[in-house]
Amino acid sequence: MSGIVGYLGTRSAQEVLIHCLMNLEYRGYDSAGLAVSDGHHVEVRKEKGRIQDLEASLQLDSILHGNLGIGHTRWASHGNPSAKNSHPLTDQDQQFFVVHNGIIENYHALKRDLITDGYSFVTDTDSEVIPHLLRKYDTGDFIQTVRNVLPMLKGSFALAIMSASNPDMIIGISQENPLIVGFGQNEAFLSSDVSALLTYTKETYPIKNNEIAIITGEDIAIETINGEPIIPEKAYIEWNKEEILLNEYDHFMLKEILEQPASLKNTLENRIKNDKVYLPEVETFLDTHSFERFNKIDIIGNGTSYHSGMVGKSIMDKLLSIPVEVSLSSEFTYEHGKLDESKLVIVLSQSGETADTLTALKEAKSNGAKTIAITNNKRSNIARQADCLISMNAGPELAVAATKAYTSQITVLSLLSIHLCVQTESPSEMFLKELIEALKELPDIVDQTLVMTEDAIDSFAQVTEDQPNLFLIGRGLDYVLALEGALKLQEVAYLHANAYAAGEVKHGTMALVTPGVPIIALATQPHLKGKMVSNIRELKTRDGYVFGITTVGDDALTEVVDEIMYIPEAHSLLMPIVAAIPLQLLAYYSGTVRGYNVDRPRNLAKSLTVE
Incomplete structure (x- = not known):
């Protein structure tokens, strides 16, 4: 995925676009570029690397004069990261300038035909076919040319386009x-994302499929591809500018880890009243689609969202009497069981734009299944296309590695599980009361966990500095937690961190245990701690260095591990939230002690809008 920005106004387009790209850099940082118009001609500047490299180039050379322009920060999906492959892209006559996010699926055929017609390509990207097609089918009318070319493009894409013959217009x-x-x-x-706009405006409109935005000095017109005018229903951005600033923090990842008590409060706000769960959006959904009609629930997500879904499945298994299955979005689309109106599909995506998850959502809907989206972006594609939306309300998350998203998703899944249980089951009132009370206490417990663990985890990160490998083990929900902890260490510390179900280690993985290899043993589930102690003993006999994480007051691990960390105790179903805190901090400090940019890990981007 990549980031797109555009500007038309009275300020310096270069300054506005650079600032907006800085706020979008988590969407891609392989290369960056600008095209700026002074009302007479269009100038382009591109650089490999981060936005700062482009900015430095502009300062060393000459600024781009003009009050209209488009910009791009790239995460390479076609063609390696280079200045040549960076956007904006243009045709050989430099008549059209395009920035593109997404995939043109039929670009091979389009490129072949264009080459046959004499068009020369200078990049390795799929995107370059777009300016060449615009040039080939140029009618002399910029808007009509765009309308004629769009049906030729197959795939998912966002585009901002400028024309040398209309240097006072941008089409989106x-x-x-x-x-x-x-x-x-x-x-x-x-902009590809509201975070780029918070400094300048909070009034927005997400362009829908089969719509184009025509921006001139006189007007912002929204039309269908066929030219029918649309009156945009403006949405107001609820986030504020302060939420996207680092302030006193060195990295967004640390800022967002430490924000979790507040983000969880926001997720829970007005959703628990008088010891009952209130989800009015789900109430409305169930008024139309009675829960009793469903005989299976599928939960789908990618990466961290998939792990959240695994925890959600465990919670639903405890509260509901219908089968629950969790799947990777990228697999679900092509390998799923029977889907029809008797199936409920819950999709998880922090951004609401994850391409794999959006495709899986469409697959579910096309087969008649009903869908609930849990996302942090109320105006995203996934939010708009699902039958029901539950917003996480976690605030912006700008670090590539998800932290707030994980804890808020599990919290929403817990609320949803309780709500569905009360609607359809005969639950134990005492069990539900305990779980609801635990949710109310969760922000404070997470706050306590941050206070208790941050310094100790920083010290342990120093121990792992010269270690290329690290193992995490757990049973039950602790195994899911181990998977999420390993993912974080892979993402930002570039460690070969691997998670295993503790009982399975002796079935092969034990061969990898060598003297001193660090092993994190998670033991937060009371009914499994006895078994965990036995598994740890097996590892210690092979001289593994075991760092145990368990709850306050539990001394069972103390005798068998090399180091122990205690965290506050919460309801067992919510421990994957509480115990995630030290693992998130470990990933952060392990990455920083190695000198890596933990906010912008190599080869990764925040939300992948390409499959």
Whole structure:
């Protein structure tokens, strides 16, 4: 995925676009570029690397003069990271300038035909076919040319386009890929994400499929591809500018880890009253689609969202009497069981734009299944297309590695599980009361965990500095937690961190245990601690260095581990939230002690809008 920005107004387009790209850099940082118009001609500047490299190049050379322009920060999906492959891209006559996010699935055929017609390609990207097609089918009318070319493109894409013959206009298109119009005072903006716009405006409109935005100095017009006018229903951004600033923190990842007590409060706000769960959006959904009609629940997500879904499945298994299955979005689309109106599909995505998850959602809907989306972006494609939306309300998450998203997703899944249980089952009132009370206490417990663990985890990160490998083990929900902890260490510390179900280690993995290899043993589930102690003993006999994490007051692990960390005790179903805190901190400090940029890990981007 990549980031797109656009600007038209009275300020320096270069300055506005660079600032917006800085706020979008988590979407891609392989290369960056700008195209700026002074009202007469368009100038392009591109650089490999981060936005700062582009900014430095502009300062060393000459600034781009003009009040209209488009910009791009790239995460390479076609063609290696290079200045050559960076956007904006243009045709050989430099008549059209395009920034693109997404995939043009039929670009091979389009490129072959264009080459046959004499068009020369200079990049390795799929995107370059777009300016060449615009040039080939140029009618002399910029808007009509775009309308003629769009049906030729297959795939998911967002585009911002400028024309040398119309240097006072930008056209924006969104086709299954996010692009947002921002409305300012005598100025207009385009962006892939609202976070780029918070400094300038909070009035936005997400461009829908089969719509185009035509931005000129006189107007922002939204039309269908066929030219029918649309009156945009403007949405107001609820986030504020302070939420996307680092302030006193060195990295967004640490800031967002430490924000989790507040983000969990926001997720829970107004959803527990008088010891009962209130989800009015689900109430409305169930008024139309009675839960009793469903005979199976599928939970789908990618990466951290998949792990959240695994925890959600365990909670639902405890509270509901119908089968629950959790799947990777990328697998579900092509390998799923029977889908029809008797199936409920719950999709998890922090951004609401994850391409694999969006495709899986469409697959579910096309087969008649009903869908609930749990996302942090109320105006995302997934939010709009699901039958029911439950917002996480966690605030912006700008570090690539998800932290707030994980804990808030599990919290929402817990609330949803309770709500569905009360609607359809005969639950133990005492069990539900205990779980609801535990949810109310959760933000404070997470706050206590941060206080108790941050310094100790920083010290342990020093121990792992020269270790290329690290293992995490756990049973039950602790195994899911181990998977999430390993993912974080892989993402930001580049460690070969691997998670295993503790009981399975002796079935092969034990061969990898050598003297001194660090092993994190998670033991937060009371009914499994006895077995965990036995598994740890097996590892210690092979001289593994075991770092145990368990709850306060439990001394069972103390005798068998090399180091112990205690965390506050919460309801056993919510321990994957509490115990995730030291693992998130471990990943953060392990990455920083190695000198890595933990906010922008190599080869990764925040939300993948390509499959």
